[in-house]
Amino acid sequence: MCRDILDKEAALMAAAPIITSRDVHLYYGKHEALKGIDLDFNPQQITALIGPSGSGKSTYLRLLNRMNDLIPNIKITGDIRLYQQDIYASDMDIVQLRKEVGMVFQQPHPFPFSIYDNVVYGLRLAGIKDRAVLDQAVETSLKAAAVWTETKDILHESALALSGGQRQRVCIARVLAVKPAVILLDEPTSALDPISSSKIEQMLVDLKKDYTIIMVTHNLQQAARASDKTAFFLDGQLVELNDTVNFFTAPAKKESEDYISGRFG
Numbered sequence: 001m002c003r004d005i006l007d008k009e010a011a012l013m014a015a016a017p018i019i020t021s022r023d024v025h026l027y028y029g030k031h032e033a034l035k036g037i038d039l040d041f042n043p044q045q046i047t048a049l050i051g052p053s054g055s056g057k058s059t060y061l062r063l064l065n066r067m068n069d070l071i072p073n074i075k076i077t078g079d080i081r082l083y084q085q086d087i088y089a090s091d092m093d094i095v096q097l098r099k100e101v102g103m104v105f106q107q108p109h110p111f112p113f114s115i116y117d118n119v120v121y122g123l124r125l126a127g128i129k130d131r132a133v134l135d136q137a138v139e140t141s142l143k144a145a146a147v148w149t150e151t152k153d154i155l156h157e158s159a160l161a162l163s164g165g166q167r168q169r170v171c172i173a174r175v176l177a178v179k180p181a182v183i184l185l186d187e188p189t190s191a192l193d194p195i196s197s198s199k200i201e202q203m204l205v206d207l208k209k210d211y212t213i214i215m216v217t218h219n220l221q222q223a224a225r226a227s228d229k230t231a232f233f234l235d236g237q238l239v240e241l242n243d244t245v246n247f248f249t250a251p252a253k254k255e256s257e258d259y260i261s262g263r264f265g
């Protein structure tokens, strides 16, 4: 779908945003959790979504690959586009959308299969059976996710036997294997120890040359170290989107300054 309509390379060369969102509102029943979000995401950048608990970061992130769709009593208005295509259009192929916009969750939960079978899961779903193609995808994806060295000799052992940090990197490899354009991460390191967290952080920085990365994080140091742009959410609104360096050194809004200096949240 999307790639056929607007060439990905052209979008990259023009540095046009890959995802645009305009006046996005989301209601859980009567509760307005997002109150008119305008936010774009550029290729080859990491954008950190930060803000206090309940400010709407995860809700917004999940909108970008329609993970909220099955929640009862939900109402979404506004316009969200991937490669200029309305992802909430009635003819949107959601399987294809989720291939383009992959998601990594907070808890590192691989499937209860081998490491190999985890990584090729999406490819097999897409009908790919050629062993050489699958083998190559496993190696490339595990290398890109910085977990190849630890797993190359145990590919056919259970992914559940790995440490939390290794499991999370296998989950990231599983997403990378289907070659998405965008990777969404919802607090990907909050369940991990500092060493595992920093490996994942470094890996994301290495990956950004090939992806658009959008990450919810509560860790302000992580946002400051790893992201190019920071989007600060408060009470369902986007208070400020800024270059990360500017956000943390000279925020444009008083609420941002209060948040990063620990005055609330």
Ligand SMILES: Nc1ncnc2c1ncn2[C@@H]1O[C@H](COP(=O)(O)OP(=O)(O)OP(=O)(O)O)[C@@H](O)[C@H]1O
Residues within 6 Å of the ligand: 028, 031, 033, 051, 052, 053, 054, 055, 056, 057, 058, 059, 060, 071
């Ligand atoms: N499935 C749901 N049903 C009803 N209300 C929800 C649901 N998910 C989130 N909310 C509400 O929407 C608001 C935003 O929640 P959301 O989880 O997006 O915030 P967040 O900024 O990601 O918070 P946290 O940092 O704690 O994860 C909150 O008031 C929350 O209670």
